[in-house]
Amino acid sequence: MAQITLDKLAHSYLPNPKSDADFALKQIDYVWEDGGAYALLGPSGCGKTTLLNIISGLLLPSKGNVLFDTADVTHLSPEQRNIAQVFQFPVIYDTMTVEQNLAFPLINRGVEKHEVKKRVSEMLEILDLTDKARRRARGLSADEKQKISLGRGLVRYDVNAILFDEPLTVIDPHMKWQLRTQLKELHEQFNHTMIYVTHDQTEALTFADKVVVMYEGEVVQIGTPEQLFDEPEHTFVGYFIGSPGMNILPGSVSGNTVNMADHSFSLDRHYEPISGTTEIGIRPEFIHVADAASAGANGMPLHVKAVENIGRHKIVRGSVNGHNVDAVIQEDANVPAEAFAVIDTARLNVYSNSHLVRGSR
């Protein structure tokens, strides 16, 4: 187990990168704490897999260094770095049994026979695969195969980190839950440093203590799931996290008064004058749909276009003065014929040129 330091790391797939745009991964400095569960979240092409491959040693960065604790491992190969990786599609050794698959990395490292046996049977127990130990791995289901790939990493006890590259892609929804929970429990049990790459916000948020949101080769925010939900530092984070994503509306702020969609609200906090394009962000969860009687002064007339009942709750898709607004209401709530959107002003965020601006109380 180790703390992983990314020191002025950057990567370009071009031999002679000139401008910023040539970099698939723009400069990043960050310390992954020992024993932490991290997620790298972003759309495809954002550089998250590039970063993962640099950490695992499959890719040599164009610039900067990777440190495991205090040792510089930038030029070390994956096997020398002593890490484990689980890939998008399950990688198993077809001709071997489940047992032999788990023993493989140990035997390759010259671990003693009885020790191999002990660890493998332990790992089979942990992964719930004891009854399939002597089956050929190729006949197993996708989720079982993924467990084996994970087991091949865990069985080595001392791995510096376990890296996951969209490991649940080929798994059915029901099994996803089981595998994810098991992963979480394993993390709590062994305290390995884990880095999980995904484009799926649910997977990232539920798995990780800290989520690194990436966009266009850049880290736009690193934070706990709560921070990403409550105070997205970039409008992209607001849009990308949450479903539906945050409502972003053009507006303006002066002092403690905010104006959006031709409505003004007073806030419990004070803003300095803002330069650049000002936008107001409010999550659909914090918009209350009310009728005329209960809306009060803060209600904005909401033109409802559609209501989607998704079982757990309903999503109201509508517009306020021509601006699209989504709201989330409870599963048994109704949308009144004459609807008003009431905003929880305490949960409203202000953005200048897409970046969060914090007010003072």
Next chain:
Amino acid sequence: MDKPLNNKAWFFVLPVFFLVAISAIIPLMTVVNYSFQDTFGNNQFFWVGTEWYTDVLSSSRFHDALLRNLMFSGIILAIEIPLGIAIALSMPRKGIWVPVCLILMALPLLIPWNVVGTIWQVFGRADIGLLGHTLAELGVDYNYATNATDAWITIVIMDVWHWTSLVVLLCYSGLVAIPEAYYQAARIDGASKWKVFRYIQLPKMQRVLLIAVLLRFMDSFMIYTEPFVLTGGGPGNSTTFLSIDLVKMAIGQFDLGPAAAMSIIYFLIILLLCWVFYTLMTNFGVDAPEKEVD
């Protein structure tokens, strides 16, 4: 209940059926017919039962030729399969050299059998052939026309040169189909090059290797043109394989009955050996849930 929904399909199979009938089944049945009869010409035939079969099976001439065939196929498989795998493994997977390598590999396959025979026949001659002459200059006593070992070496080299490419191309197609993640996982697991080959590349090449082994076995077992062009089965009978013997018997001596019996036996041997190869190679490593593996 399971009746086919569309009977039209049969009409499409019909032409192929006729073609196969004319080109394979009818000749085969004629041969079967001949093998149970004797003739003295004039289209007069006598039923002789299984006499030709016992004759052929007990003749040392047949035993020797069969042994030569088995030995030849054994040598060919033992050289071409590992060599083909080795070359395929060392070929580049990406970049501009891929098409160059592929074209180089495909070249020998484009040359007809008899041309290959002629090329090597001339190439190996001590008087005018580049190889034969050079060897003679170096003081090596090489003469395929008089020395049985030299004739064998020449034929084996000929076949290896001509057909290893096929194995290479088949193996290469199997290798490039392996996803990169497998190699990455193996590196992370600390697997040696040999283990990568043994546990990833070889299992993933299993299917194409099966095809390669079957093709090369059948082809080499039916070898005819190369020894025929080179020495006509000599020196002595040293390169008289079953096919050459068969032709000698049927066309040279006009012994239609024994030749027919021999070709049926020949055919059955190939069929049997192919079946053995097929079962061996498909059963190797196949998952059987009820069967536990130690």
Next chain:
Amino acid sequence: MTSARELIFFEVTQNRLILHSISLPNIGKFKQHTMLELDSVSKKVGASLHINNISLTLEKGSLNVLLGPTLSGKTSLMRLMAGLDAPTSGDIRVDGQRVTGKSVKQRNVAMVYQQFINYPAMSVYENIASPLRLKGESKSDIDKKVREAAELMKLTEFLDRTPLNLSGGQQQRTALARALVKQAELVLLDEPLANLDYKLREELRVELPRLFAETGAVFVYATTEPHEALLLGGRTATLYEGSITQFDTTIDVYNSPVNLQTAQTFSDPPLNTISVRLQAGAMRNDTASFGALIASDKRVPDGQYTLAFRPHHVSLTQSPTHSVAVQATVGTSEITGSETYIHVNCAGAHWVALTHGVQRVNNGNDITLYLNPARFYLFNASDGSLQHAPSFNTEVA
């Protein structure tokens, strides 16, 4: 409806995030509506039964979701509908006309797969034009329709490129545009968004059905995700091991599943279940009591049942609605920022509680969960059939 004529796309390409909002033009005149009927259709491959006696009627201009796990028969069923495979027994009819055994070519069907399938050697333009060329339409007609569809799918600037030079989302939109111009009577989408980014999927999922609804086709969408079925709406058929367990309005299947199997297929996170004994109106097992069964029109006799409820009907605080208290042990918890998933062990059963806000609970601790008895389902313990369902307010404005 204005919403049906508006399309929003988020496009996440290599270096940019682009938001498109456009309104829909009409793509020519649409054909007479059709209807697809499957009459006791079965499909056997070798000894295994892939499709087991399915009867379905898909209405004109309707959106139908096939929901089921991998290998439940979704793709097999779609292949039968398309005419790619012939059923082993049973009939398929379009507008009352028997089409069983008719080839795909003779039927006006469009299909989009999970994999991005386009002609790799053709430009995007030619890809979209291909079904029209087959129909032998005039050059000017083709050009007009291709450009309209490309505009709709935001592909205009990529028309000269070949599909392999496009992002996944753009490739799939090319396939969708091709299906759209075909003006097929039957549009089959087999997990078309499964290989796309989560966020892109979310956007397309909302707009896709509206787009195709315009064409008046019978529209079938296969998915493994309950969430996707709910977002699409329409009607849902749940598949399990080659059989359709239920076919009804999506929200009704979700709210009143006919059996436990359907309820489990249609629940993400998984449905919480526990085996209980009903006696004198009260439910309990050996270790816990689950309160009284709320009376409904149908009287449920005493006996052994499976009690089930959805994860979001569990609360950590007592309230008039959440009145049934049960003791549980925390396994692990997952915080998403807006919600907390708490995995618990209760009387031997593994449950998930989906609670609002951030809840901090320590692993291994005992906690009290409050269940909402108005949201309880009861299934027959032996055959899994529904015995009691909560009543829902399903009114939509």
